[in-house]
Amino acid sequence: MSKTRVGIVGARSYTARELLGCLLRHPDAEAVSLMARVEAPESLGEIHPPLRGRIDCPVTPIDLDVLTQETDVVFLCLPHGPAAEMARPLLEAGKRVIDLSADFRFRQPALYAQAYGQAHPAPELLDEAVYGLPELWRDEIRGARIVGNPGCYPTAVLLALAPLVRAYPNEVPAVGVIANCVSGVSGAGRTLSERTHFCEANEGLQPYGLVTHRHAPEIDAQITALTGRPLHVTFAPHLAPMDRGICATVHIPWHGDLPPMEEARGVFESLCDAEPLLRLMPEGKFVNTKAVANTNLCDIAVTADPRANLLIVMTAIDNLLKGASGQAIQNMNLMIGCEETTALL
Amino acid sequence: MSKTRVGIVGARSYTARELLGCLLRHPDAEAVSLMARVEAPESLGEIHPPLRGRIDCPVTPIDLDVLTQETDVVFLCLPHGPAAEMARPLLEAGKRVIDLSADFRFRQPALYAQAYGQAHPAPELLDEAVYGLPELWRDEIRGARIVGNPGCYPTAVLLALAPLVRAYPNEVPAVGVIANCVSGVSGAGRTLSERTHFCEANEGLQPYGLVTHRHAPEIDAQITALTGRPLHVTFAPHLAPMDRGICATVHIPWHGDLPPMEEARGVFESLCDAEPLLRLMPEGKFVNTKAVANTNLCDIAVTADPRANLLIVMTAIDNLLKGASGQAIQNMNLMIGCEETTALL
């Protein structure tokens, strides 16, 4: 079998670097076209020093013709807006597209417009776009032409919450769930900003974007898509002084009697037994982002506060891998029909 | 006026080091006796390199006679248990005691026994011990012979929650408040452990002690003491890879209609106007532990999630200062009658 030819647009980003790190080990796919908003071809090793000398492919100006001729699958590592604009001609040319921006995470243009403050550039594509969280939508991803790769926080929160919502549709309340999340700084990407300046971010822990963060409606919309009922999660993201990792601590005030712990754990045990990239922590142990750093794994732990009639589910992921590029590769694996975890374990 | 003579027992601890850092700048008090579980006198500079050459006082074996003869106020930086045992003879000798362990944070021996798994060594003292959070119990601290210095997490959570509980006694629910906290590693003290080994703690974010942490009953007991009604907070502590700082994000599902934001902020505005060490963040700005590192300040921010009928109060403190030693000095200042913020601003 010839290898799947991969194009990456937005090759300067950290997510592109991580995609390339995965592709280095991928037997069935290879990066053939790396593009970015550059004036002239640049050396990949200059842009991403860890990749120097390891991938023999320059980063060239964005050229749709080349992409359509040379690639089978294209990863878009662009800002929202430009991503959807580029997706349309790629799809028309028969390419399959995995978009790491937010452009294909919402099925309803109105939700997108509300969250991102602009009309969707390609609303006609939203119906067929699939939300690329394989643990929830594996079958749909397999056949998708366009996958909206999930946000990093939604990945962590949905893997904590969705299994319970499915198992206990009447007990998880429509409002009242609180998702406290802490992320490493790479979640903010490579663009320079005061918040991500080393001397500002180091040795500081700070909440930001509480309630208003754009990942909040993404979480709500996905849970609603799963259940058909509206659900609103209070989302409280924080920034921690580390490169990688998201820890989600999801508090679920329970409607009705709390299930016994073995029953609640059982939901996740079944899930983790079936899912190659999810791991349930032993009883009494919690998660740690460090244990999943540089992997595509998601660790899950469950506990309860019986006095408050509350379940607490914790997840930990690497925001750049399971929260972005690793998950994108997982989606590609499903789409091209190779083993789902190829290059990811 | 002659200076207040200060003794510190448990001088090897980080809290002792921070006490000494404050005392270096204190015009009205000075460290005259530093004791620890050592065999023979040791150099303070060897134990705490930052203090080398700055305080001319060796660390000597614990000697109650010397303490009673040479000091006016004694800070106990000992583990719980030994702290209370040492407090008794010091009080009998007429000393005033500020205990940084948990031994005098509970008024009821039963709560202490439950939280710390052992009977209280000096239950007869609990009645007169004052919980050393000056913003709540300033007058009582002034006259106290023995002060139980608050835990670091309770300080951060109580400064977020107590003002609302006072202002809205019927709206803050008896159960359902969730305090998500993230702490720097120094909160775990100087004792070596795998969790605080650099390579384990660095680049990792992890929940620990959810629901079972000993600071949870301390928080509950203090809120109950304030209001006379039981209240239970779900407490979720996390460890972040930084030296100092606690960020508390306290979610308060509201009983009844949410107050307008200006009203909720008004509660904290009045408080911060009156309190020299509390600062209210401007509307729309949240807290950052880095802004209060190496200070005795507490920053406070307020927001709401109207869809969930929830108030969210965030606080940030330096766990070693406002969360421990700085607060202990603040208590001492009240007890000896000098300006409360001396050496703290």
Next chain:
Amino acid sequence: MSKTRVGIVGARSYTARELLGCLLRHPDAEAVSLMARVEAPESLGEIHPPLRGRIDCPVTPIDLDVLTQETDVVFLCLPHGPAAEMARPLLEAGKRVIDLSADFRFRQPALYAQAYGQAHPAPELLDEAVYGLPELWRDEIRGARIVGNPGCYPTAVLLALAPLVRAYPNEVPAVGVIANCVSGVSGAGRTLSERTHFCEANEGLQPYGLVTHRHAPEIDAQITALTGRPLHVTFAPHLAPMDRGICATVHIPWHGDLPPMEEARGVFESLCDAEPLLRLMPEGKFVNTKAVANTNLCDIAVTADPRANLLIVMTAIDNLLKGASGQAIQNMNLMIGCEETTALL
């Protein structure tokens, strides 16, 4: 005595923030005028969150008239070039100036032009400018109208090297001394750059500017000024993932027989006995930037490699304090005639 009125130009910088942190504790000086390249007055607390509510002084657009009317001493926290241009009218108006840029660190315009790639904007002032390293030029600083505050690296290297050069003028070789230095990221200032982006700087150790760094000729020129003889130090700076601190490890191939260790240490013992801000480490102990973080101290250690006939002197400072703003306050203290270490211990 009325307080010395202090102006700071370039108030957005980290060095301005640190100056203000010192001034908060200064009994004899106070910040009365904070200026920066802003369009309209800004809140100091917005610019420097740690200072929120602690200093009641807005940051206003640069206005020379106001500065000359309202201040006695002006600290310039500007880039080189603009600093010298602003110094001239201030001096003409009778102000005393402490410049934290590189503009007054060289006595010879040619050296400045070579290092900074531009002609000096006020060469006529260089003759009277004094290099503000009090341990070397205390008497000159006292009477100076304009002080060139030393670079952070030169401070660390000169405090290691100058005492030996003075004591052994013939044994320290004119070439061959190697100063390996490692700095925290705040040395690069507040300006955003890829190198100081958290995700680039964190978890990385990198050399930069070897041989070409502008602090190299500053070191050489100062040693030459001390001895009257040319000396060239090979300067190798590195960046480490921490906020603050410089560690200099200075290797001195010895011309002639190595002195006995007690003799070499004796040079520094005498010095540290006389200097309130220098500390000699005990024999066999080395320095650690952490022990001097947030202080104006400089720790010094000495060892030797007899097989290589080499002395090694290590120093550690806080690059923002003894390496910049703390030293600037020390210089101001000398200039205004108050105790040299006021607000610094």
Next chain:
Amino acid sequence: MSKTRVGIVGARSYTARELLGCLLRHPDAEAVSLMARVEAPESLGEIHPPLRGRIDCPVTPIDLDVLTQETDVVFLCLPHGPAAEMARPLLEAGKRVIDLSADFRFRQPALYAQAYGQAHPAPELLDEAVYGLPELWRDEIRGARIVGNPGCYPTAVLLALAPLVRAYPNEVPAVGVIANCVSGVSGAGRTLSERTHFCEANEGLQPYGLVTHRHAPEIDAQITALTGRPLHVTFAPHLAPMDRGICATVHIPWHGDLPPMEEARGVFESLCDAEPLLRLMPEGKFVNTKAVANTNLCDIAVTADPRANLLIVMTAIDNLLKGASGQAIQNMNLMIGCEETTALL
């Protein structure tokens, strides 16, 4: 071909964890026996959380019989002393041994005794042991029964220095070379100590073990082994607040005229062209440990200080991979005859 069966003794160590991380991706070798000083079998996932659920092999008490029956190659991750004692019976049983301790890094028992303060436990094996730096001793490693895996610092320093010593045997001086190195904290291993306590190591940069560090004689001995002539390097290690990485900055005072930069770079160009794991930085760029973190690569940069007639070579490695476990896998690959970089790129 059946897979090479690998045993690891000392499975609790970070080096064992990293070996297992490489073996996870190795098509030709698999971990079959993991042993450590434990009382009863323990779960690997408990010991190394990142490996939870990924390798199905418990950690059992050390049992030589099992090792000899079940494995082909054994990695020793034990302290020096016990390592050599375990190597002997393994060799007698026909196993091939890769020792990550210092026990087989010296050919002369006297040098070992001097550096490690004890007689060598198996001196008769030293003659046949091969120093496992493939870039220097590839052919010898292929046939070796026992390989002494190099120290992390010696790997970084030798890759900087050995190529020049070979190319310029008369110009690199016998004394005078200075190797300044900075290491992440994992170099100190998993054993708890005050120095590696998070709150002590974080935000601090410190020299340690200058001149006396045990890696110094290892460097000297290896250079001497290469050239037949004695050479002494002044070795100055430092600790930086990061998990991984060593940066070596090696200053080489040149005997005679400095070669032109293109000639000096040429030495490394030829080397890096031939060596799959070495990368030469472009002219004017220096190394960064972050670019090689989590890889088995070594980056190399070259510059000069002509005024001091000095060449400077910088290298960066991941101390746990190229500096330990990755290199051990590289050695194993050579010994079992598979592609040298298998599981390493």
